[in-house]
Amino acid sequence: MINLPLKLEYILPPLCLVILSSSFATFNLNEYLEFNRELVANGEFWRIFTSQFVHANWPHLGLNCAGILLIWALHAEHTSPARYAFNIAILALWCGLGVWxxxxxxxxxxxxxxxxxxxxxxxxxxxxQAGMFSGWLLFAGTWAKVIWEQIAGPSESVSQLIASNVAIDAHFIGAVGGTLLALPIFIKIIKNRE
Known part of the structure; x- marks a missing residue:
């Protein structure tokens, strides 16, 4: 039987992320928040951060909300609301700066x-760290997907669905950011095995 993390402390952070991104889409705030290289160069630096939370269209938002749901189902119990917010904020800044x-x-x-x-x-x-072999599979699988995108290019069907280019280089930047964010955990895992 599937045991979903249904405590409020696990549901609230991803729900807030969905609500935030959905609100930006509802009020069509892309013009003010999307990463626009020319406007960032002209001093609108907040776009480096806020661009992560706006989407090209509703299908684009839907795909990312599905990703939020998947991550919640897999990993919600590994994080507190504060840690979730920290990870999202750091990775949003990292990814935006990486694109820039x-x-x-x-x-x-x-x-x-x-x-x-x-x-x-x-x-x-x-x-x-929790002793789950599936973690290694997920880590390797995510990196394999990112590397495959670098070799084969973006998915044409996803590009058509979201009516936008799939930013595969940003995916790579995000994976690097997540790996660096997890580095202290890797160090603990290695020390515990010694």
């Missing part, structure tokens, strides 16, 4: 998918 610094071809960027790649990597490492 390392993806000069990206002029407009939106979406949670990059930071969600980081969150799922962090959760996979927490699974490993």
């Amino acid at each position: 610094l390392f993806c000069p071809d990206i002029q407009i960027y939106t979406g949670l998918s990059a930071l969600l790649h980081g969150v799922i990597i962090w959760g996979a490492v927490k699974d490993v």
